[in-house]
Amino acid sequence: MKYDEIIVMKNGKEAHLRNAVESDGAVVVENFNLTHEETDYLLTYPEENSMDAKQEGEFLQKKADSDNEIEIIALVDGKVVGTAGIDAIGTKYKLKHRAEFGISVAKEYWGLGLGTALTNACIKCAKEAGYEQLELDAVADNKKAISLYEKAGFVEFGRNPKGFKSKFSGYQELVYMRLEL
Ligand SMILES: CC(C)(COP(=O)(O)OP(=O)(O)OC[C@H]1O[C@@H](n2cnc3c(N)ncnc32)[C@H](O)[C@@H]1OP(=O)(O)O)[C@@H](O)C(=O)NCCC(=O)NCCS
Numbered sequence: 816m817k818y819d820e821i822i823v824m825k826n827g828k829e830a831h832l833r834n835a836v837e838s839d840g841a842v843v844v845e846n847f848n849l850t851h852e853e854t855d856y857l858l859t860y861p862e863e864n865s866m867d868a869k870q871e872g873e874f875l876q877k878k879a880d881s882d883n884e885i886e887i888i889a890l891v892d893g894k895v896v897g898t899a900g901i902d903a904i905g906t907k908y909k910l911k912h913r914a915e916f917g918i919s920v921a922k923e924y925w926g927l928g929l930g931t932a933l934t935n936a937c938i939k940c941a942k943e944a945g946y947e948q949l950e951l952d953a954v955a956d957n958k959k960a961i962s963l964y965e966k967a968g969f970v971e972f973g974r975n976p977k978g979f980k981s982k983f984s985g986y987q988e989l990v991y992m993r994l995e996l
Contacts, residue, residue: 816878816885816940824891824927831890832936836879839888839895840872846888846895847871850919855983856957857919883944887936889920889929896924899933901941901949912947918960930960934967942996949996954979955988969994 820832835843848861866874878886878900889897897920904913916937920929941949951969953960969992978989 816881816883816944818885818887818936818940820932820936822928822932824924824929826927828891830896830927830929830932832887832932833890834879835875835886835888835898837872837876839875840870841868842895843875843886843888843898844868844871846898846921847919850897850921853922854919855981855987856954856960858979860982883914883946885937885940887933887940889924889933891924896921897929897933899937901937901944901946904950914941914944914946914949916941916949916951925959930963931966934963938967938994938996947996949994950992952978952989952991955990961990961992964992964994967994 816834818832818834822830822832824830844866847864851857851859851861875886878884884902886898886900888895899918901914901916904910904915918930918933938949951964953964955974971990971992973991975989977986979987981987
């Protein structure tokens, strides 16, 4: 899928939100490793990222060429500072109405409205792709993310008390949320 939007952040500076393409592979891997180092609320540890720049580029181009999946990057002064995306949950008929949402913004840029803008961009794309339900899970302690999702209209539909097992903090409860599109 394709997306292209310029937004003004809370500090008055512009950010460019657009779908990532093959040539973004290296910078997206760099951003992934940074954001996944900065928080314990995401699934993957940086050392578990198995994709190199070339593989990431191919993965991103597949999304750009797809008609129901996308990875959107937020660029500030030409630098990738956040990513968000939607992935199909399945290709079988009974699952085709559902997509999964994921997001991360580099810590230096938190609180500037990028999370909200990226979430809204993904919701727009999910509607355009024809999905009926957008889903996510969030660590229960991640109040900021949960507040962002609630503002966007997501509602909780369950919890898994031992959803993640962090090597730093032990078990993390996961909150399952869904948004009807
Ligand atoms: C969660 C995350 C995506 C939010 O991104 P962001 O760019 O900081 O988001 P925004 O600036 O748009 O703020 C979104 C909302 O968070 C809340 N928020 C912002 N700063 C906050 C703070 N310091 N304390 C509590 N809530 C806060 C507000 O409700 C805000 O909405 P508002 O601007 O309408 O008041 C970002 O913190 C992040 O990437 N965290 C690490 C990775 C992660 O947790 N991803 C989600 C996994 S489920």
